[in-house]
Amino acid sequence: MGDPDSEDLEQREGLGQWEQAGGWQELTVDEAAAGERLDRWLSQALGEAVSRSRVQALIRAGAVRCGDAPVTEPKHKVAAGERYALEVPEAAPAEPLPEPIPLDILYEDRDLVVVNKPAGLVVHPAPGNWSGTLVNALLHHCGETLSGIGGVRRPGIVHRLDRDTSGVMVVAKTDLAHRALSEAFADHGRSGDLERAYDALVWGAPDRLSGTIDAPLGRHAQSRTLRAVVPEGRSDARHAVTRYQVKKRFGSDGRGGAFAALVECRLETGRTHQIRVHMAHIGHPLIGDQDYGRAFRTKVNRLPDEVRPTVAAFHRQALHARLLAFRHPVSGELMRFEAPPPADMKALTRALDIL
Template sequence: MENNDIKTFLVTEEEEGDRLDVYLSEQFGDMSRSYIQKIIKEKKAEVNGKVQKAKYQVKEDDRISIEIPAPKVLEVEPQNIPIDIVYEDDDVIIVNKPQGMVVHPAPGNFDGTLVNAILYHCGENLSSINGVIRPGIVHRIDKDTSGILMIAKNNNAHNSLAEQLKVHSIKREYEFICHGVFKEDKVTVDRPIGRNPKDRLKMAIVPDGRNAVTHFEVIERFNGYTHVRATLETGRTHQIRVHSMSINHPLVGDPVYGPKNPKHKFKLNGQMLHAKKLGFIHPTTGEYIEFDSELPDYFKELIEKLRKL
């Protein structure tokens, strides 16, 4: 149909065995599995040129195409929202995103997002690769995760940054505060992550999930809590939150993966997770550049409270 968006994907070895609907819902983080299933039922998804059902198990090198219906009424409006721009040139913008801000519009959050703010700031000078809803967005961090994020101002920059993400060459360091005291100074978690089979809104450690590696390093220990640095090798959805929980150290303030009745109530607005450092090869100059984001005040205030426990 006219104006419909056709996306194509090539299945990798680590993705082999996923159901078609599960595979596609992971490619589109902002689309529900039920919506993907509806598209598949309407015969808008093909594997190697042949229509398949949702239960089809994808194989390595399968070429999957899916026709996404054009949004009926959805225009992303520029909004004059203050944003903390760390760096900007003709190719990239580095933004320090506050906790509570959604990165791009999605059902339930059509305005007040980082994209609305960036559109006001940049006008049309953003990459178009991810469409009208996500102009310039190369990667995301969760709504309640604060910190540094890169945005592409043109398609060449977008392709370069996306390729660096794909081969895991981008430096991404986070800091968080978790429940429990880390015994070791350094821990590496290498466990596959996929959709939780019992709750599709959550991610989990699953045998047939996608490869995920996180390196943890203790910054400071408190009475019952630990301040930790996490370095990502891969960038799966909720990776740090799931990996930390898997070793019995859920993030403080995490409403999804944290304990239901935490011992201390700190009146937090979400998980204590901050994207601290970001380093990559500049798309045009070819030089390595790195950015560091200061911990937000609420994060530093919690550290002071924990030191007094």
């Protein structure tokens, strides 16, 4: 992260006063801080300017000194009257390169940006997708307004959507926003105001109009990139809970059930492929899901001629992150964003309406 803002270097009770000294920030230990761990004392002194993990990394890198000697142990205990100097380097350029990829920006301020991600856009660079990602697009869009996440000038990804899932995402622009939003998403809204709602078009329809799927997820037996419902006691099992509500049923399967349904899913946990695996687990995989809905592809052949081409041509999971609500990490304001379904899901819904 770059040099902390002047407002973050004002005197903090019991910690002293930061002073500039040849590119270094210097601070004398007060009596009240004597015996404190160096990393804890420095992170408190810096306030929200630099995270504690970042302070620890700077200490180990030799960027903190007492007098003329570097101190490289974060657990080092400070003594009253000692004078420490800290050099926080400018944010290094991010490894991904900025790319002028169009973005649908729903909201933006100095701390965060909310986007409506289209299907087909990978969120983060990875092997096989080093360019053309949301991160590349945000690096170009945000530019110098990114203050550096963990010392690197980059957008802070706090949650993800699969490549072929569309919808609302929030991305942090500052270290403070990244930490606060990461904590909120890790808590899954249990003690806060985080709310996530997804619209899914599924094969068939659950017998009950609403319900809860509580089934742990782990590695798929045949593929390291896929997930599956696994026994609770397995070493890789992760607690996963999805609440669903049937919003609309389409047609009849000839056995008293619907041919397809529009289902709203709300997450109580945030596991990889959670909605897709859970809906398949209860016998209603997402239309178009090439990984978890393969056994249902032949159902397309039973559709009327005026419906079949649209459904057969839908080659991604029919999943859209429609709603995202959270507390702003700085102002505390409750933020709420909704994005209508994209054109392909609208077309799929219109075709199913014919049933």
